[in-house]
Amino acid sequence: MDADVINQLARIVGEEHVLTSIEDRVCYSYDATNQQYRPDVVVFPDGAGEISSVLKLANEKRFPVVPRGAGSGFTGGSLPVRGGAALVLTRMNRILEIDENNLVAVVEPGVVTADFQNKVEKMGLFYPPDPASLAYSTLGGNVAECAGGPRATKYGVTRDYVLGLEVVLPTGGVVRTGSRTVKSVVGYDLTRLMVGSEGTLGVITRIVLRLIPLPEARKTLIGIFPLMGQAAQAVSATIRSRIIPSTMEFLDNAAIRSVEDYLHLGLPVEAGALLLIEVDGKTETLDREAGQIESICMDCGAERVEVARDDAHAQDLWKMRRSVSASILKLGNMKINEDVTVPRSRVPDLIQGVTELARKYRLNIVNFGHAGDGNIHVNIMVDRKDTDAIARAHKAVDEIFGLVLKLEGTISGEHGIGITKAPYMSWETGTEGMDVMRRIKQALDPLNILNPGKMFDRTTTAVHHESG
Ligand SMILES: Cc1cc2nc3c(=O)[nH]c(=O)nc-3n(C[C@H](O)[C@H](O)[C@H](O)COP(=O)(O)OP(=O)(O)OC[C@H]3O[C@@H](n4cnc5c(N)ncnc54)[C@H](O)[C@@H]3O)c2cc1C
Incomplete structure (x- = not known):
């Protein structure tokens, strides 16, 4: 990226909010997939106005912009696979309002999920979405991925709590979607379109969240x-x-x-x-x-x-559950982790099918997860150096996805598509579905500036999620 563009970015967000050294760029080059793609520059904006200016400049100079929260994603969504600017939203971490009369909160995208939950719970209110990463993930990242968690069984996922958004579009325009009312049916539901769009359709700069009473x-x-x-x-x-x-x-x-x-x-x-x-x-x-x-x-x-x-005692039991991910790494230094989801009544069929595939492909497969909502984390544990086992694991994943779709499930319940599941997306959406989504992306982002190489690009990488 040439020095002139970096100077212009510094003029927009302030020199102290732009990082260019190799050490700093490496820090923003990975997420929980363990894959690395280095940005050319790291930018920390504050507010929709600055983000709008960054995106207008990016369209003019043609460089990619990749939104990033805490970088805890499991599918490579925040990785700058084509370089450009990492747009880190962590400076925008203010809880702007908690409206107890209307059970609504307004927050900036960089607020850490657990900080928000703790704050509303002290007021007797409840924000249920609880990804296991809540101690560091951001609400903006949660909205962009439509994060779930154990409590989805009863309370649903992030999309069920988002009433409205402020979003900077890829070309720099700013829109407000939804409202702060319980009901709102004016025009297309742009809030739902943006929730789960993985930073490909807009940068979320403000979130209106629904709260409910804290269970007794x-x-x-x-x-x-x-x-x-x-x-x-x-x-x-x-x-x-x-x-x-x-x-x-x-x-x-x-x-x-x-x-x-x-x-x-x-x-x-x-x-x-x-x-x-x-x-x-x-x-x-x-x-x-x-x-x-x-x-x-x-x-x-x-x-x-x-x-x-x-x-x-209850806390000890939860500690046991939250330690599974870390503890299974003893079984193999490479983990291929899929978050497939089936209708709850089909969980027994899925488990039986995965067990048979483990036998067929001679693989060590560990299953755990949110059985109450049919979301099973299937973890294939292999040795990083065992290329034969890795090849067998990839064949097993193909069959697991086939089985899940046969059981009327989905290949991702909460981790999204990003780069790791891009080769499989059309298996679920069909070519017509892919085409509609591609046309929406083209309409909002004609120059493919915002988070390119995700979802639609089957060539970026064909590897599955892997975390060491
Ligand atoms: C140990 C561990 C446990 C996890 N458990 C769960 C779980 O139980 N449930 C679950 O759903 N996920 C889980 N995750 C995955 C991950 O934490 C979630 O996807 C989370 O929502 C990501 O938030 P983040 O702030 O880290 O976002 P990032 O990883 O930084 O970004 C994720 C995506 O959102 C986009 N994005 C980020 N901020 C914005 C914004 N303001 N506007 C537009 N786009 C934006 C990025 O471009 C990227 O595509 C887990 C991850 C880890 C490491």
Whole structure:
């Protein structure tokens, strides 16, 4: 990128908010995929006006601009695969308003998810979307990826809480979408179009979020099952009984063994699967619901069900769940992680299919995740140097995606497409669907300035998500 452009960027955002050294650029060259693409310059704007000017300059001088929050994405969305400017939104981290009369909050995109949740919870309010990365991910990144999390089982995902947005379009115009009302049907639903658009259609500069009352109490249970299939049946049976727990997380045997090896909590390492279930709501209904879930688990073949004694015990159980990702790295230094999702009643079919594929391709596959909403994290663990195993793993992924689509599921429940899933996107959308999306992108971004090389570009990379 020539010096004149960098000088112009410095004039827009201030010299101290532009980084050009190799060391600084390396820091903004990766995300959770472990792949690296270095930006030519890193820019930290403050406000829609500055971002608009950056994008107008980019259209004039023809350089890519790639929005970035915390860089915790799992599919390469924030990677500058064609160079250009990394547009880091972390300076814009103000909670602008919490309106208790209308249960609405207005925030900037760089606010860290957990900071926002903690702030509203102190006021007796609740913002449910809880990606496991919430301690560092940003609300802008959550909106751009439509992040989910364990609580999606009962409360849905980020899109269910976004009422309106301020967005800087790729050519520099600024639009406000939606409103701060519960109802709003004026024109096309541009808010929904922008949510999950992975920084390809606009830069989100302000977010209007819906809040709900904080549940009065929570109860956490853990169910131990001899067989994986029994746990999967218990998930379906619970939902069928009209109880919607706030979370229903599961670990298969390999995941249980890995966490036990890592944390030494005394987990049942012989168990086929474990379900971590949480119910929330009014104190007086919780015991009844927990009792019903316990009976359902036992009827489905659980060896035992334990209710967390107190808050500290519940926290320990959650620590176990949050440590799975880190603990399974002992099984292989390369992890191919897919976040496939199927209708909840098809979880048993998916698990059985993945088990058969593990056998067929002689692979170590660890399954865990959000069974309550059908979102299973399928982790194929291989040795980075074992090219034969990597080739087998990629064949297995192709078959897993085929199976998921046959089960009427989706190839990504919450991590998005980015670069890692781009080769597969049309499998789900079909060519017509791809064509509509491509035309929307072209209409808003005729010069392909904003986050190029994502979603539609099958050639950028054909590797799956990998994190070491
Ligand atoms: C340990 C771990 C656990 C995770 N658990 C979950 C989980 O449970 N559920 C889940 O859904 N995800 C999870 N993720 C993935 C990731 O944290 C989420 O996708 C998160 O929403 C990304 O936020 P971020 O601020 O890091 O965004 P980035 O990674 O910086 O960016 C993600 C995408 O959003 C775009 N973007 C960022 N900010 C803006 C903006 N203001 N305007 C327009 N586009 C923007 C970027 O261009 C990119 O395409 C996890 C990641 C890790 C590392």
